[in-house]
Amino acid sequence: MAVIAMTRETATRGSEVAAGLANRLGLAIVHHEIVEHDIADRAGMPETEVHRFLEGETSLFERWTLDRKRMSRYTAQEILELAAKGNVLIRGWGATYLLKSVPHVICVRICAPMLFRESVLIERLGIGIAANARREIERSDAAHNRTIQRLFGVDWEYPSLYAIVLNTARVPVADCVEHIVRLAESSTFQETARSRGVLMDQIISLRARTAVERQFGANSTQNCFDVHVFSGKVLLTGATTDEQMIVEAVRLLQGVEGVTSVESKVAHVAFVPHED
Template sequence: MAVIAMTREMGTRGGDVAAGVAERLGLTVIHHELVEHDIAERAGLSESDVHRLLEGEASLWERWKLDRTSVSRCTAQEIIELAARGNILIRGWGATHLLKDIPHVICVRITAPMVFREQVVMNRLGFVDAMRARREIERSDAAHNGTMQQLFGIDHWSEAENYALVLNTARVPVAACVAHIAELAEEEAFCETELSRSALIDQLILARARQAMDQRFGSKSLQNGFEVNVCNGKVLLSGGSTDEKMIVDAIRLLQGVKGVTGVESKVAYVAFVPHAATQDQSISRAAPQGQGPT
């Protein structure tokens, strides 16, 4: 089942390429309305808030009041959930970053020089002034760059090494771009295998686990004491905490996450005992273990 992640840059004709690839390969193109709706539901926010943040339109006050860690995790989970369905093409939303390590996912960047992009925007929006088109493109690029940095810490998303294929639509016609991507999708290197599917499902379980931890303990729980990793469906919970009940609750919570086959805890429980009224002495011991399928 083909999965293609593609960049979303204004004026590159990437939308035309995506539509052509989807028609040729029988893929579903994910439109921003669906992504924003589902992210808003997961994060408990309004769709307008999510739209403004992801499109770089949020004011300083709106960015301050929104929990960007939560939005980042919800966005990651939504994109990986979509990828796990297969036969899908996702444009934007950090998909090329989130899925670049999954062997069967084809990450594509559609690009073009500014002069070409200006002409495309002028034709589509009816502008007669190239500078007006350039300002619109620069605004869009700045918003996209800001969103990628804020949500995923990505500063160099445009580098060619992040992609399986980079196509310049000023030199390569849309039809040829579609043909190149379709040809790549048929290569054995990008066929879904049991191993590549397992890697994707582990990423999905990790996203679900992080979201569950955020909802139960707050969005800082994975920065303040806990760390979650997943391998072949099994969750490893590590770190340290002074709250033994929270450790037990976390293990039970993770055992109930969809797709988890078992939980192993290596969280160290640290108890602080007053010593000489002015000095604390720490005592640590192994935390309870959690095992077994859900």
């Protein structure tokens, strides 16, 4: 089941490449409405607020008040869960960064020089002045780069995130599709038990961390709880003065979907009263 994560710059004809791949490989293209709706459900936030954040449209005050760590985790969980379904093409939302370590996922970047992008946008939207097209492109690029930086602290232009980078000013859309299809059909990018396990461990880790945060809130941070997952087995680390919290955390993690076993290495620290 092919999984493609794609980053495309505005006005590079990346949407045409995505459509061609979906047609050739029978993939579902994940549209932003689906992702935003599901992230909003996970985070308990209005869809409009999630949309504004992911599109880089939030005000400075909104960015201060939003819990970026929580938004990052919910976004990551949604993208990984979508990838686990297979036969999908995920555009944007940091998918290339989140899925780069999963062996069967093809991470693709579609780009082009500014002059080419200006001409595409002028043709597409009927913008008569190249300078106006350039401003719109620069605004879009900056907004999306800020969002990825805030969520995951990475630069979406970094080459090592991608298996293949295609310049649509030099490589026609049809040829871009062919290059990526050949990768999808190669043995390198076939899903295996090992590659599936890598993806599932990432998903289980996010599910577990979300469960711990919901159950214990600020206490999970204060006690330095952390979750490590290996082949579905969870290792819980940290330190706390509350022995009962350790018991509750282990019981909680045992109920997380996909977890096969839980081991605690949380240190129980005796409380020492402060003497004046």
